Amino acid sequence: MSTAIHTKPEEARQREQIVEFGRSLFERGLTAGSSGNLSVRLDNGWLLTPTNASLGRLDPARLSKLDWDGRLIGGEAPSKEAFLHRAMYQQRSGAGAIVHLHSTHSAAVSCMCGLNHADCIPPLTPYFVMKIGRLPLVPYHRPGDPALAGAIGTLARKHSAVLLANHGPVVSGSTLEAAVYAAEELEETAKLFLLLRDVPTRPLDAQQIDELKSAFGLDI
Known part of the structure; x- marks a missing residue:
């Protein structure tokens, strides 16, 4: 059951942004059904998309609001992957938002054998390096496994994004x-990586x- 809360103008703006970006991701096929979740500090x-919610049909008033102990302050019940977001925020003070998707090509890469777990997609383009840097692979954990928080937290100290094995990406950003x-x-680089699997490539x-x-003053 939702809890009514009064929001400040900045929080109201952030709620609308979550709805806007969620709809965009859904309509372009980067998330399906009720998969994926978005959060903002x-x-x-912090705000998080609710459990069993389609990113294409979010209601700004129903978004989950949590405190930094993970307790629900208002809105609907949060995604069961709330701890995943919280673990990354705790390690990355500059992270203002986090996107977790089950996007097709990134998820496909996460299922492959023989990946370099420290850097599982090569630097095929400068844009990948500029926005992601090095992408480590987090070993498989079942959805909702609290142990995943520790695994993500360890890597998030040095990486703005991680790839969950047999699952999908978790990406932080300043906004x-x-x-x-x-x-x-x-996702686009994962697509390139899959397209070039049997072709000699020339990473940066x-x-x-x-x-x-x-x-560009990158810290990667």
Whole structure:
């Protein structure tokens, strides 16, 4: 059952953004059914999409609002993957939002054998390096397994995004817009990675990556 809460203008704006970006992701096939969840950091807690909610049909008034102990302050019951978001926020003070999707190509990569667990998609484009950096693979955990929080937290100290094995990506950003754009870039690079599986490729080398770091002030 939802709890009525009064929102400040900035929080109201963030709620509308979650609805807007959720609908966009859903309509473009980057999430299906009730899969995936979005969250945004506030000055008095954080917003998260509710459990069993389609990102294409969100209601700003029904979004879950939680405190930093994970307790529900208002709105509908949160996604069972709330701990996943909280673990990343706890390790990344600059993260203003998090996007978790089951997007097709990223999820497909997460099911492959032989990945480099420390860096599971090569730096095929400068845009992947700029928005994602190095992408580690989190070992498989069942959905809702609390142990996943520790696994994500350890990696989130050094990485803005991780790929959950047999599951999908978790991507943070300074804003919801930035996190969504990074998640989209990850999905497109995963698509390239799959298209090029049997083709000799030329990923960016260390010198080219260092040049990107210097030119754009990247911390990856």
